Amino acid sequence: MEIIYVYTRKRSEFGRPCSFSDRPAKVNVDIPPDPSVASEFILRNPVDSYVQHTSDMSEHEVNTERVEVESRGVNHVEGGWPKDINPQEVEQTIRFRKKVEKDEHYINTITHLGTLMEHCVKQNNAINIYEEYFGEEEVAEAEDEPPSAKTINVISKLTSFFNVLLSKRDPNVTKRTATHLSWHPDTCKKLAVAYSSLEFQQNTKDMSFDSYIWDLENPNKPELVLKPSSPLVSLEYNPKDSHVLVGGCYNGQMAYWDTRRGGLPVEVSTVEVSHRDPVYGAIWLQSKTGTECFSASTDGQVLWWDIRKLSEPTETLVLDVTRKGLLENALGAVTLEFEPTMPTKFMVGTEQGIVIACNRKAKTPPEKITSTYSGHHGPVYALARNPFYPKIFLTVGDWTARIWSEETKESSIMWTKYHLSYLTDGCWSTVRPAVFFTTRSDGTLDVWDFLFKQNDPSLSLKVCDEPLSSLRLQDNGCVVGCGSKLGTVTLLEISSGLCTLQRNEKTLATAMFERETKREKILEARHRELRLKERARSEAQETEVEEKPVESPHEVLNRARREFFEVIEVELQRRAQAETQCLRGKVPGMGRTQPQHSLPWGRGHGSASVFQVKDRAGEEAAAQGEESQLLKDKEEEEEEKDAA
Amino acid sequence: AEVEETLKRIQAHKGVIATIVVNGEGIPIRTTLDNSTTVQYAGLLHQLTMKARSTVRDIDPQNELTFLRIRSKKHEIMVAPDKEYLLIVIQNPCE
DSSP states (O other), X not given: OOOOOOOOOOGGGTTOOOOOOOOOOOOOOOOOOOGGGGGGSOOOOSOOOOOOOOOOOOOOOOOOOOOOOOOOOOOOOOOOOOTTOOTTOHHHHHHHHHHHHHOHHHHHHHHHHHHHXXXXXXXXXXXXXXXXXXXXXXXXXXXXXXXXXXXXXXXXXXXXXXXXXXXXXXXXXXOOEEEEEEEOTTTSOEEEEEEEOOSTTOOOTTOOOOEEEEETTBOSSOSEEEOOSSOEEEEEEOSSOTTEEEEEEXXXXXXXXXXGGOSSOSEEOOTTTSOSSOXXXXXXXXXXXXXXXXXXXXXXXXXXXXXXXXXXXSEEEEOOTTSSOOSTTOOOEEEEEEOXXXXXXXXXXXXXXXXXXXXXXXXXHHHHEEEEEEOOSSOEEEEXXXXXXXXXXXXXXXXXXXXXXXXXXXXXXXXXXXOSSOEEEEEEOSSXXXXXXXXXXXXXXXXXXXXXXXXXOXXXXXXXXXXXXXXXXXXXXXXXXXXXXXXXXEEEEEOHHHHSOOTTHHXXXXXXXXXXXXXXXXXXXXXXXXXXXXXXXHHHHHHHOSSOOOOOHHHHHHHHHHHHHHHHHHHHHHXXXXXXXXXXXXXXXXXXXXXXXXXXXXXXXXXXXXXXXXXXXXXXHHHHHHHHHHHHHHHHHHXXXXXX | OHHHHXXXXXXXXXXXXXXXXXXXXXXXXXXXXXXXXXXXXXXXHHHHHHHHHXXXXXXXXXXXXXXXXXXXXXXXXXXXXXXXXXXXEEEOOOO
């Protein structure tokens, strides 16, 4: 049945404005129900229908203010005795007790309670309800859980209460960077943190110089406040004597504290013989007296001290790589590294990106510097030896972290990719040989497991929004503390998968490091050969042509451009050939090993570019040789097809 | 009397270290320990029982505390509460 509504208009009325008017409702169509159709329908039984009746809920959040909790003891004195009875008088108490025992209510109660109690006592004796069943079963090696870490504590300096007292007008709380962390050597429940502002000349007058020792049980208030005369940049516990700490100050002095004597330094080194720049590295030495330490700073000196006599250093070393001992040429030191198992050797990371390995026991000062390793573009912020393989060490600086072997001096054996933010600190795991941690200036903590994955960190955690400035792992390898630029120290517990030694891990790690070292050695040898050849060739040329025409810069540019385009063309040709070979179904067996394609990480060495150009030229020749070989093969194929 | 017998019987069970009866004000009526320890146990457990009782009542007003057991590393403290008195037994559940 169609429902049509007809709308008519005269043509002369087209285009006229509409005038709408209200009209009462009018029934246009009325279709009455038709009972005869009902028989064609099937009754539906049951019909699913849902009803909801719940109470209205609304969500609210409540956050209380932080409650300060303090532990106190209570002395419980006997009380509760009725007023007329003196608890000290034995007779009175006995009399009182006897009176209570005569009470009927007492008798009933005790009988009732007695039965109840007996039941439980017998139950205890019958069976131990808390027994551990199946305790001898070995824990299944379910290491499939993804690595994770969780924050266990956040320590942030509450300087608000103290700044308000000093300057009521200044609302800013001057936050200082947590520059160095040191765990207490025995208990690992205490953490010493050095706070200072490393911004150049930005120290406001009301910035405090204090550094704190925190007890982990009480993150609200520091256990001890250390008050040096200038802010501390580095701070270390003495591994032998856990009450003594040494700290390097921002103005170059060294100070040492004894926690039993309070917050003021016991002794401070004299300004004239100390460093002239902030002391970035201070480490205790292994000695019989346990009082020797050494320090390094960006003024280019490494000084050895005996804390009993801080008026002058016992020894000095100038970090001059040219081995002349001149302070002007010296490189500024940013980190120090010392391994107690090798007491005569130590390493220094410099601002210029070079790591210097030194020998303390050398006879003459120039010989103290044994070797240098360069590879970073910026200051080396962290330097650490692998606790399992002393020859392997980690450096962290600019945008990468690099692993070096002491034997290969030209370049690092392994490195991470270039990140988008600076890497500020790093350290090895004390439990697993191939795991290390790094912190970045975007507030992320990365945990790298080099046996598992080398392109990316195994675990990347955003700890806070401000840059992380320091990192320290506890000796058990599970808890790591990171300090940030605004002074917040966060403690994280790493999941057990990353801090328990796996089966074969040591052998695998050894194999990996050896393999990489060998690779670098081979490359180094090849490089050296090439250089020798170049030198030989240039010498031969020199004997023939005495005067080499000096090229003007313009010509040099042209030549460089030409060579560049040649290299690109060669590469394009080679790629085209590789594709055609793939299409023909042949394995593109380019005989030469191509190290730059089989490894997942890039090679950014400028020095290797010469090597690559030569390689390309060689490959082109090989490719052409193979091309002719393939043409012959193709002819053979066609012959076969004809035969078939 | 009966009370004596009951308490003696409980004390004689295997592993039981001590038995204390405390009244509503925290005064120890009967004890097998020395005075200072008794006083300590009485005061502390009395408060704990009060708290436990009120907790049970808060969660379900029709419920009430019948027994309280605290198992620690060294031994188990069992408290049978009543409106006015408390019976405390310290047992070493030897396995």
